Amino acid sequence: MGSDTCVNAPCVHDWKMGWPLRSGGFAQLCIKCGFMEEWKHGILDPLSVYDMSVFCNKFHRQKTGWVECKFCNKPIHCGCIISRSLFEYLDFDGIGCVSCVASQLRMTRNTENPNGSISSTKNNASDRHSTHTDGTLFVDNSDEGKLMQLCRIVEASESSLWNNARRDSVMSCSGQNNQEVKCSLEEGDTGFSNVIKPLVQSLAFSKLENNRSTREIKNIHEPTAQPSLNMYLGNPSGNNTILPSSSSGEILEARLEGKAFPPFNQGQRSRPIWPKPLKTGISMNLEPDKGALSHARIARPPADGRGKSQLLPRYWPRITDQELERLSGDLKSTVVPLFEKVLSASDAGRIGRLVLPKACAEAYFPPISNSEGLSLRVQDVKGNEWTFQFRFWPNNNSRMYVLEGVTPCIQAMQLCAGDTVTFSRIDPGGKLVMGFRKASNSIDTQDASTSAHSNGISTKGTTNSGGTENLPPGSSFADLLQMIKGNGEPHLNGHLEHLHLGAGAAGLLKAENCEKTNNHSPQQPIPVSEKRTRNIGPKSKRFCIDKEDAMELRLTWEEAQDLLRPPPSVQPSIVTIEDQVIEEYEEPPVFGKRTIFCACPSGGKEQWAQCDDCSKWRRLPVEILLPPKWTCFENVWDASRCSCSMPEEKSSRQFENLLKPSKDFKKRKTLANGKSIKEREPCGLDALASAAVLGENLMDPAESSAGATTKHPRHRPGCSCIVCIQPPSGKGRHKPTCTCNVCMTVKRRFKTLMLRKKKRQSEREADAAAKEDNNHQRDGSNANGASKDDTSHLEKERGLKDQPEAGESSAGRIDLNSHPNREDIQMDITGLSMSINNLEITNHQAREEYMNMNGLKNSDVQASQHSSLLTQSNGEG
């Protein structure tokens, strides 16, 4: 994983650390430069890329486990309490990175300074961030006070030279309100590890930034009606410092329209920034850099679109330096990244329609007034031109924009769901170019060749040359897990980052690399008139991450907590903050050995671990955390079993039972791994509700819906839907008052269900009434003409109309996950829930009769009662 050399200049990130975040997603850390980034939903979250350097580089553990620190540019696992409480000290409605906070002070000073070249005001909360570019923010005095407090807190726990140095720098930043922020660390400092360097860079701003031209500063700090896209390209020379910008042209600017963007963009990162003479846009005149630049840029989309709505960060184009390099063939072209989109199953599927984010479509594509839309020529990686139909459908009161006819292109690019397509514009000319980026774990398991292809492509400039930049979460997490499993170096070969832009437009790219790997690439743009698209695969085989790696993604934060161990042979110091006792370590946590906890006959708990040498299981004290490698010889807790030659304490059968939970887990994985749908059909909402609320095991626990289902294509690993969030065993009695996620979801969905039913019913009634009216009118006009035929026809019509309704219900439209075997019951229950309600309350005997009449088992009625109760509790009774 990663490169072995941490170049001084652009760090080829070596993502050695990774951990899931409480908030979802996961974070990873480059052990070389300390850069950390966070991913959510498979997308690098620009809002959560922290400069985490300054305040502490310790690692904290609390009872709750390791968590990410919002402040430290390290593999920080600050205790969540400390993290949270400290965070509040810097919480400007978001994450306040250190360099920004320090900058704030400077900016405050500058703002206060009437002679300063920067004058800016902030009118609202968002503006407080909105001027944040390259690490500058405003902060008000109260915030500053918090910062001071924070610094004091941190100071108390700082001890090392490094920390002191950093603290000093911080304190000098924070403590001198009316002085220029000066950082004591310079680039040349050698006493610190590489990890520190980004920090140095991030701190080495004071003088440099003040050297910036007034215009630039103005650009940066002007109230953000026009926030800027600032993309600095890597300096091939590898200078690791922030160079003073002397020209306004050094900043690539793409002005944004309208609203202020969230404050933390790439400029906030602690990564090195190398200004490079640029023209407007991303200049193409870079020399290819042999030392791979691998820093991802989150390019804010340009604001020259018409769209007024702010693009969600997930559509912000992610550009790496390498990618920019790859674009660097044409000296005259300027690439303006517009947006990107992770392909959904539908997008990559057979339909050949790519749903465009509305805001992006409206912002960057030509305006269309009729739903027919227009043909859009887009150039692909090889310069091939594709013609898509850009159109929209009315959707509610809005529009839904799609690109039609994308299948050939998608196929040519060998994309599948989970991959990312990027749209950029080449200026001048405004030509649209479409790039792509393969998600390493976007393994279309239906198409091994695709997968192999994706893994096999070794394109020029691919960061895999050792760099693992932008490691997508899946891959990284799999890597992490591999580490945990002790598989040695995690593989990364599936990790590809492509952003190919049209070679034809500029001769930019050496597309032959792509060609080599794309042996059967059709590459023949299909005119949009021939809309028929080839199928990517059968509908039943839509995107479904069922590879083991993907399943591993389901490892929860809590599960991961179990694996994190304090660094071996490092004694923590104890810090008490806000009455929270926190262990503080100088070293990051390590991934520990997986152990098994179980209840011992005496009622307590016991922990079991397996020897790495002899694979025998040894009992451990519950509180013990083992290092990743552990053998019997290290069993200091049981002298009688401190050698591999000693027999196991329990019989193999006992261990089988002991291991059952983990087997269940594997079983779930297996179930999710391509067994027939029927075998693991999830139960329906009703069954789920019953299972959740009653704790009834309505189906084989092994087939419970804990694993990802495929009946509903949206259920994928990581899916948080009600089916997928069910506890593994499907057991566990929930009280009617339970407010757990499952119960709440059940309740909410029941509410929705009932509302819908109500709505339908009222619509039916309205419809019937309208027809009645018509009928009466007709009757009136026909004088005596009301014939029986008419009536019967009407009745028939009404009957027919009602039929599909019933059919619709019974067809299980309400919940596609309904278990066929459960649907009868479900519909009975649904249909009779009201009566059951009454029965329950008023007439027990009638209820019995009802049960007998309907042949319902008691549990079913109980389930229905619960359903009804739930409905009732939601005011739907």
Add this chain to the structure above:
DNA sequence: ATGTTGCATGTTAGA
């Protein structure tokens, strides 16, 4: 029988 189209609908993230 299979593919395409146009829209409907369910889900969910963000306001």
Add this chain to the structure above:
DNA sequence: CTAACATGCAACATA
């Protein structure tokens, strides 16, 4: 709560 968007699905078209 709502807009956005992912997906379902029926009607229609085509092989």
